[in-house]
Amino acid sequence: MCVSAEASAGTDAYGYRPLLFSVAYGMTGSVGDAEDLVQDAFLGLTRARRAGTVITDLKAYLTTAVTRLAINHLKSARVRRETYVGDWLPEPVVVAADGSGPAEHAELSDALSMAFLVLLEVLSPVERAVFVLREVFGHGYPEVARITGKSEANCRQIFARARKRVAPGARPAGPGPLPERRAEGARLADRFFAAAAGGDLDALLGMLAPDAVFQGDGGGKAQALAASVTEPRRIGRLLVGGFHRVRALGAVLEPAWVNGRPGGVTYDAEGRVASVVALDIADGAIRAVHAVSNPDKLAHLGPVSGIGLLPGR
Missing domain, CATH: 3.10.450.50 (Nuclear Transport Factor 2; Chain: A,)
Incomplete structure (x- = not known):
């Protein structure tokens, strides 16, 4: 893990790391890629602050950054997925029975099960971003539109289309099991x-x-x-x-x-x-x-x- 990227971004940003990891992992299904994307988002924040950019909503800024980085990553990774040998499953996020493990892994949304992530593979990168932000993390359409750079009306259409492509039984039942x-x-x-x-x-x-x-x-x-x-x-x-x-x-x-x-x-x-x-x-x-x-x-x-x-x- 690149500690210097997080340290340079500031302690106020580090508190959002579990959320950013969950978003990036929900987009990619890869622990390694998710960690890299989070680091890239922190580096981007550092560069923006050094350039004098005033950031009034840090959570929104970082969520937008990691989501857009993930969309670009998936576009370049699609060819590798299409040539994958055998069934593709996500990299597992493991928390020991006693609850030990990296904090961001322990706090990962229970909605991001393997079965759910496998079915998200049918979606395009933008469809996946809209669906994950809306269905898993509960963002409203105005937020989804701002994060993805699409219009609110377009996001509604994208989400409706994505829901038809993802099996109904795969949709998460809520923030996590009781x-x-x-x-x-x-x-x-x-x-x-x-x-x-x-x-x-x-x-x-x-x-x-x-x-x-x-x-x-x-x-x-x-x-x-x-x-x-x-x-x-x-x-x-x-x-x-x-x-x-x-x-x-x-x-x-x-x-x-x-x-x-x-x-x-x-x-x-x-x-x-x-x-x-x-x-x-x-x-x-x-x-x-x-x-x-x-x-x-x-x-x-x-x-x-x-x-x-x-x-x-």
């Missing part, structure tokens, strides 16, 4: 992982929604499925087999919160990160299992294991 719902989700996740580790296929099927989906992201560098799996029995067998291999390699899955949802991090025998699993839960059932093993998307969590890497990687 404490009791979080506790219920954690208990379900514990039972789910215990059933997978114990090879209890019937128990897994009892917890998976009929339309559940499993997605894996190896990025062509680590072992992962070539395509999503959508049949509950196949998902259950896949999980049982996966947990058996993990155990045989001396690896272990530790509970964690991933993008505001129950999940876990798999560590090898040396304590290195091998994969991250996130569960999407609704109405007491597991609707999606997302597993990230691409080493490029795990490096921000610590040393990465080589147990799942493909030959030559």
Whole structure:
């Protein structure tokens, strides 16, 4: 992290870092890119202040800066996304079960689940900005218009178009799950992982929604499925087999919160990160299992294991 960029921007600006990270991450789905965009926004603020610019609303200034930087970034990154090997999943934001982790990660909006971010991939950069600002962060149309540089009427049209393109079930229900719902989700996740580790296929099927989906992201560098799996029995067998291999390699899955949802991090025998699993839960059932093993998307969590890497990687 470039501390000097934040220090030069001033302590009054640093307080907005969690918000800026959430906006940038919601736009890009990348922890590394989000951190870079936040640093660029702070550097821009420093240059503006040194040039004598008077900034009356610091929050609005920084939110606008990071959003527009993210729009430009997505325009240049689109080609890389189109040539990505296998399913694409966001870089996981992990908070340990005890709540420890970077402050901006711990405060990330619970609305930015993996399932939600995956569905945002169908939107153009500007559509994504309008949708995220309005749907996730609750900005009014005048604010969205000012931040994106579009007219208010245009933003209304963009938002309506984006809502039609994003599946209705993917829209966030609010600022985050209630404490009791979080506790219920954690208990379900514990039972789910215990059933997978114990090879209890019937128990897994009892917890998976009929339309559940499993997605894996190896990025062509680590072992992962070539395509999503959508049949509950196949998902259950896949999980049982996966947990058996993990155990045989001396690896272990530790509970964690991933993008505001129950999940876990798999560590090898040396304590290195091998994969991250996130569960999407609704109405007491597991609707999606997302597993990230691409080493490029795990490096921000610590040393990465080589147990799942493909030959030559």
